[in-house]
Amino acid sequence: VQLVESGGGVVQAGDSLRLSCSASGRTFSSYAMGWFRQTPGKERDVVAAISWSVDSTDYRTYLVDSVKGRFTISRDNAKNTVYLQMNNLKPDDAAVYYCAAAVAFDGDLTRVKYEYWGQGTQVIVST
Numbered sequence: 108v109q110l111v112e113s114g115g116g117v118v119q120a121g122d123s124l125r126l127s128c129s130a131s132g133r134t135f136s137s138y139a140m141g142w143f144r145q146t147p148g149k150e151r152d153v154v155a156a157i158s159w160s161v162d163s164t165d166y167r168t169y170l171v172d173s174v175k176g177r178f179t180i181s182r183d184n185a186k187n188t189v190y191l192q193m194n195n196l197k198p199d200d201a202a203v204y205y206c207a208a209a210v211a212f213d214g215d216l217t218r219v220k221y222e223y224w225g226q227g228t229q230v231i232v233s234t
C-alpha cells in the first residue's frame with residue numbers, strides 16, 4: 108500500500124485546509140485510516156482515525172480532544188482517498204501531517220496499529 112498526502116500549506120490562524128491522502132491498492136475500503144501529526148523533537152501523535160465499513164456508510168471516527176469541533180475525518184472509497192478537513196486552524200496545529208493505513212483493526216480506533224505510512228505534508232499556521 109502506498110499513501111500520498113497532499114493539501115498542506117501556509118495559512119493564517121482561523122483559516123481552513125483540507126488534507127487528502129490517496130492510497131494505492133484495491134482493498135482501500137477494508138483499511139482503517141488515520142491522520143497523525145508531528146513537530147520537531149516530538150513524537151508523532153494521532154489526530155483522527157476512521158474505521159472501515161461493511162456497507163461503506165456506517166463509519167466510526169475518532170478525533171483527539173484538541174481538534175474536536177474543528178477537524179473532520181472522512182473517506183471516499185471510490186477514490187481511495189481519506190480526508191482531514193481542518194477548520195479554525197491554530198498555531199498549535201502547525202506540524203507535518205501523516206496519513207496511515209491499517210489492515211488489522213480490532214474495533215478500537217484509539218489502539219490501531221498502523222502498518223503503512225505516507226511521506227507527510229506540512230501545515231504552517233501563522234498568527
